[in-house]
Amino acid sequence: MFHKATKSLAKQLDPEGDLIPVRCLLDQNHFGPLCLVQKKCKDPLWRKSRYHKTDYKLRDVLLTGEPASQPDIYDSDSFTIVDHVDGKLEGDVTAAIDLATVEIKSSSSTSHARSVKVKKRHISRQVLDSLHGKSKINLDHPLIKQSEKFQRDLYIITETVETVEAAEFRDSSKTEGSVLAELRLKMKFTGLRDSKKAVIVPKACALAFRVKRLLIREGSLGVSIFPDDRTQTFRSCKPGYQSDAVRIDMxxxxxxxxxxxxxxxxxxxxxxxxxxxxxxxxxxxxxxxxxxxxxxxxxxxxxxxxxxxxxxxxxxxxxxxxxxxxxxxxxxxxxxxxxxxxxxxxxxxxxxxxxxxxxxxxxxxxxxxxxxxxxxxxxxxxxxxxxxxxxxxxxxxxxxxxxxxxxxxxxxxxxxxxxxxxxxxxxxxxxxxxxxxxxxxxxxxxxxxxxxx
Incomplete structure (x- = not known):
């Protein structure tokens, strides 16, 4: 339910953009600014980008004493998003099948209500530029060693959309139906399915985020500026590698x-x-x-x-x-x-x-x-x-x-x-x-x- 809500809110905030919804409420604290996330080397061609938590932030993989380990994070003004849907559908079908007459009547309704006050938290462009080639990575860090071994690209979260105060997301759906069948013997079946769900989202909860790819060359850190950059975190593009831009064409x-x-x-x-x-x-x-x-x-x-x-x-x-x-x-x-x-x-x-x-x-x-x-x-x-x-x-x-x-x-x-x-x-x-x-x-x-x- 949380993921469904964040997908809807991300699309509402940025219909054509690259805002990525957070999938799991329990993991939301791993998707704040400066957190590191990972993208696996193989995803279906039809699938949107998926990023996985690493449990680490940028400062954890830099050499001790690096000034870039604590860059400033800026907040935007807060604003409120309202997303409310309420709908109902009814219908009936009667059909004759040989000796039987079957009548089906059904109605369904669905609704969700979300009103949440949010703000954007981000790292400035100047800070990202200052990281390029000047900060040193700890090449012996477990995350760096394993990511290089399995050729997993690493990304830094540069922007998040977070809640300013606690909010409740509510969903409800109801389906009613009845089937009346006449086949020498008269029978009637009825059914009802009613579902109500709610989740309380805490204050300062990450709902969506944006990322930049990290570039690691000879122990130095860089940040990819363009989303269609064909380089990878640990090495340049080799023959056969497909960037996101190429994948879109495919x-x-x-x-x-x-x-x-x-x-x-x-x-x-x-x-x-x-x-x-x-x-x-x-x-x-x-x-x-x-x-x-x-x-x-x-x-x-x-x-x-x-x-x-x-x-x-x-x-x-x-x-x-x-x-x-x-x-x-x-x-x-x-x-x-x-x-x-x-x-x-x-x-x-x-x-x-x-x-x-x-x-x-x-x-x-x-x-x-x-x-x-x-x-x-x-x-x-x-x-x-x-x-x-x-x-x-x-x-x-x-x-x-x-x-x-x-x-x-x-x-x-x-x-x-x-x-x-x-x-x-x-x-x-x-x-x-x-x-x-x-x-x-x-x-x-x-x-x-x-x-x-």
Missing amino acids: RSKTKHQLMEIQQECAPLLSLSTDLCGKFLNGFLAIIRNNDLLQELELQLEQALDGINPIKLKTSRPELQELVDNLQDSTGSICTDVAGSVLYFLQALDELSESELLLLEESVERKIVPKQTALVQCILEEVNSNKEWKLTIETQKVSPFIEDELDITEAMIKSCGVTVQRSGAGLLVTGNPDAFLALSALYVALYVLKILSG
């Missing part, structure tokens, strides 16, 4: 994108039917509960980390079978399958709450294969259509009935893409910014298709 190459997705998810194709069912049940539990997603994603990142691997464990019964089958009887992680699961969870983490709810409904209605084919078709077609306005002929994808298309359209719309019927085809419109969001959705659909097929 994202337009759909063939490369789809190949990556298929390769990363390939280990799931070898699962038995029984294991597919267990994984699918675990994934649906994760889709329903964002806390489970955060718990397992963090554990998998640590378990697959070559530096400090851990054993997976959970106290959640809905995750137990999934966790048990990601490691062997000795507790050793099953690297290939666990890597595919982490890849899937990373995609889920990019999706909105409404997309996750629609994913669950799509699995229940067994329309995921149709949706997967449609999204893949859009990604392939848009590669040669920069204006993101295209028509997909119906013979390229399986036909949708009206309510299936409504669900699919709502899901894709969350990515910034609209789908409408147009004669014998589907009219798709959007913009290039939607490519990454649609790619993450495709990963989620592709994995659910494998497991449910």
Whole structure:
């Protein structure tokens, strides 16, 4: 819930910028000015930048007595952000299937309220310039030695958005439904799901941050000025290294994108039917509960980390079978399958709450294969259509009935893409910014298709 709130606030503050939301409330004190964070060498092409805490600040890795170890941090004036959403959706469907008549009625409502007073804390440009080539790094520090060994880039946090006073973030959702079926015998089923969550954010809590890459050359410290600098923390760019700028260009190459997705998810194709069912049940539990997603994603990142691997464990019964089958009887992680699961969870983490709810409904209605084919078709077609306005002929994808298309359209719309019927085809419109969001959705659909097929 905290991460969902910080993502929303970061987007509200800087829709087109590089403001990075803090993911975990417990770790927020590791994302203040002058804290060092790490970026792993491999991230999915469709994923936004992810930075991990290191538990160290700049002063910890400088040689003793360096004057740059305590640079000044400046505060901006405070301002208040208000983010309030309140919505309700109702509908009913009646269908005749052979001897049965099925009537489905449902209503759902969702709301969140956030009002928080914040300020910006930052290091001045002059201070960053003064660090370049004049400050000395302790090359024997454990963080420096391990980061160089595993070729992990290091970054310094230069700016944060922090709370001025304690604030409460509240979320609530309610779904009601009833199914009335007549098939010689009259039956009625009703259901209600009601969820209310709140988190109290303390004063001086980091909500979002910006970073600059550190450059370490012969024991001297430097700070990269430009975000698309192709140098790395410990060495210059070598042949084959891909900077962020190059990666952005590659994202337009759909063939490369789809190949990556298929390769990363390939280990799931070898699962038995029984294991597919267990994984699918675990994934649906994760889709329903964002806390489970955060718990397992963090554990998998640590378990697959070559530096400090851990054993997976959970106290959640809905995750137990999934966790048990990601490691062997000795507790050793099953690297290939666990890597595919982490890849899937990373995609889920990019999706909105409404997309996750629609994913669950799509699995229940067994329309995921149709949706997967449609999204893949859009990604392939848009590669040669920069204006993101295209028509997909119906013979390229399986036909949708009206309510299936409504669900699919709502899901894709969350990515910034609209789908409408147009004669014998589907009219798709959007913009290039939607490519990454649609790619993450495709990963989620592709994995659910494998497991449910």
